[in-house]
Amino acid sequence: MKIEQKKHSKDNQILKKHVAAIHIGAKLSLLQRKLVNALLYNAYDQLLTGEEHHISASVLCEMIGFDSKNIGYLKGALKGLMETVVEFDVLEEDGERSWEAMVLLPYAKIKGGTCTYRYERALAEKLYHPDVYSKINLSVLREMNSAHALVLYENCYRFEGIGHTAWWDVEVFRKLMAVDMMPSYKPFKALNRNVIQPAMKEVNKLSNIQVEMETRMKGRTVTGLRFIVKPNAQLSLVGMDSEDEITDRRAYKALMAEGVSKTLARAWVIEHDEDYIFEKLDLASSEAAKGKIKSSKAGFLRAAVENDFHNENTAKKQALEAAQERKTAREKLERKLETLKAAQREAETSYRWHVAEIIENAFQELSEGQREAVAAEFQRGLGSSIYVNAFKKGGWKDRLNAVEIRKFWSARDLYLPSPAEWAQKNGSNEPETLKAQIEGLELEIKNSVVSVEPN
Known part of the structure; x- marks a missing residue:
């Protein structure tokens, strides 16, 4: 029997995705997260009326940007979804938190080049309701290269019309990014350096939105964060216009006076104490006065901050300048x-x-x-x-x-x-x-x- 397949346009695939599903806390790989979105897109119109959904395996691979012909790898990813228990932790309109858990995909089959799959009725109903969905662009998801960037995009895109996300407690955000069980990401500066900043860079480079991070502080500790969300017409990072405790610090203002971008200055002030920042500022000024900086002063300052340069570390400076030249050539x-x-x-x-x-x-x-x-x-x-x-x-x-x-x-x-x-x-x-x-x-x-x- 010939199975009716849904038409998929690569140029304009928009998925209506329940906001609770965007807050999935499950530890999914990048490929599995793309599969979740593609399978839902394919089944959405028949979520409540069809017991089974069908899609060509080759079309499915194309939708998620998976160009390998190794169907065995795709089978493994589907099996992973079938073994995944998903937590829905949602803040309801009445202010109450609602928690549910269920299997993400109870059944899947690949036969004759066609993938057949099912959803539990409770999950289908949760995913379907149009009054609480976010529009996710599958053309963007197909280009994503990291799971962290994909999660960040999913959780920011629905707030484009508002201009910013809700505030997340840092612990909640770690769970959202599936790094809550990793001790190495417990310090916020490690979380910011290795998870948040790379994810933001990829979202701003590849997607149709641009995001900037804001933080809440208690003393010198970051306790919460949210993201400013704007249309990404020029595919570039946007500086933050609003003022908060970070932008009011002396180190931040000194970095801005040296021509450092708002995004970079903010990240440095969060990651390092003021003594460290001013030490690097003094080093950059000293080297510039001696005429020893071959590149720009701002470029040397970035190298000094990120690589912990000291006055006696000439070899390290020379190595970075060579790296900057190679980076310029690559760009x-x-x-x-x-x-x-x-x-x-x-x-x-x-x-x-x-x-x-x-x-x-x-x-x-x-x-x-x-x-x-x-x-x-x-x-x-x-x-x-x-x-x-x-x-x-x-x-x-x-x-x-x-x-x-x-x-x-x-x-x-x-x-x-x-x-x-x-x-x-x-x-x-x-x-x-x-x-x-x-x-x-x-x-x-x-x-x-x-x-x-x-x-």
Whole structure:
């Protein structure tokens, strides 16, 4: 029996996700968290009416950005979800806390390239209600590279319209990030350095929001935190405009006077005491006065703070300057890579539309009866309803079926230029040439070294 598959668009997948589910305290891997979102997206419309849900295993892998053909690895991740007990710890509207626990996925099966799975009724009802959902962008989740960044994105995105998250107690936040059982993250400066800052950097680089952290202090101890949430139009970190105890400290103001960013100054003041900060400020001023700083003073100051430079540690300073030069070279390569990727996307799109116009013209020259017969013949060869529905919507210009469309019309003796022929005739970049350049540049970047270990 042919199973009806839901159409998935890679460009605009929005998941309506119950806010309680976003507060899952379970220790899930990055792949498992992406699976949770993708499976829910696929099943959402039938959560309360369907006992079982189906999705192509290959489509599922594509949705979560898992390009491996090792289905065994996917099976292991699904099994992990079936063994996961999920805690829902939610602050209700009446101010009362509500706690529940249940199995995340009670059943899963992969057969004939199709993944079948079920939800418990209680979990399905909790996930479905539209009055308490957050919209999560699956296109963003597919790009995430760390579980901490994914958790931070899920918990911040629903607050974009408000402008900030709720305040979290530090212990609650550790549990949210699944590091509450790790003693090494007990000190806040370790939690901030190894979990929060890397997660924020990834969210701000890859997602459609930008986040900034605010903290609450009791004495010199951080007791709570929340995140400022803004649309990420320029994909960059945004400085904080509001003032609090951190921004009022002498060390923070001194760092700002040296041109250090708000985000970085805030992180340093949280992680280090004022004596440490002023020691590095004095060192930077002394070295600058001697003319010994080859890079910028702010760049040297960052190295001094993060690597604990002292006046006698000349070797360490030289090593960092060399690392900064390599980092600059790598950043230049990364900018070149982004330019090449943009050119490749533009070339592929232009070529696809050029070929589609040739096909559409040939199709329109047929009689009405011939057009119906040709369209029906092509659809029969597609197999999956996902591709059939995409073709019905996009016709011969459909992007999802572009390769099959070209093969089909070439078999009908319609001349279609190759990408190389098209590029030469139109003075354009050839997509395959750009692809080779991109792969070579990615390998060069991967092999580059941007930091050094101090002696």
